[in-house]
Amino acid sequence: MFEAPSPIMWDSSGAGAGDPQARAAVVRGDEPAEGARTAPIGVAVADGTLILTPDQALLTSPDTRFPVFIDPVWTTSRASGWGMVSSGWPDQSYYKFAGKSTEGVGRCEVAKDPNCVKNQTKRLFFRMPLPAIKGRYIQAVEFTAYETFAYDCGNDTSVELWRTSTLSSGATWNNATSSSVWDQRLASRDVSYCSRAPVEFGGSLLRSHVQDAVNKGHSTITFGLKAYNESSMSWWKRFADDAYLRVQYNNP
Secondary structure: OEEOOOOEEEOOOOOOOOOHHHHHHHHHOOOOOOOOOEEEOEEEEEOOEEEEEOOHHHHHOOOOOOOOEEOOEEEEOOOOEEEEEEOOOOOOOEEHHHHOOEEEEEEEOOOOOHHHOOOEEEEEEEEEEOOOOOOOEEEEEEEEEEEEEEOOOOOOEEEEEEEEOOOOOOOOOOOOOOOOOEEEEEEEEEEOOOOOEEEEEOOHHHHHHHHHHHHOOOOEEEEEEEEOOOOOHHHOEEEEOOOEEEEEEEOO
């Protein structure tokens, strides 16, 4: 399920005006320049494919300056699947957090928090829908998860975003924590929020991973969250189940 602002298209009118930084943004197609000609784009979905219908009047007008850019930004409303795996119960699946709205990442120790129940390490998975945009160039990607708790609120520690294999409802610690499942670290953030706050991950590795998945026509993509240090409770955090993925792409 995707949400998006109404997509628009614009030409390169006005690209020669303004400061150099503003001109660079226009040339890249990041945003329309002041004075650019703009028009709404028709959007439809058929057979799982996103169909954009450009405004013909803008394309054929003698006043239009090329290149013309088409640039919708799509955001998933939330993950379509999520799960937790625990070293404390290595053969147990916790798909969709077993009904909980939040789950932990990192090392949890009973001596420091009785709510841990037993000493254990946890990791999280989020399976995200992808828009049907095969062949488009992706400009930027942002994965956002909401942190709800940190063991040490005054000390930022790293949580990592990883490329993982597709999440299944039967994922457990024993079958879903090997290097063949967690095969590339995409980004990390140093955070320590003790109340609900967004943690955004971005960067070139994340963008390239999503671009590759889109090029292959994948309908979903799975990410994993893990603590940088899984042997100390200083890295222990909790995250909510409503992560989302923001994808910006361009059709010059």
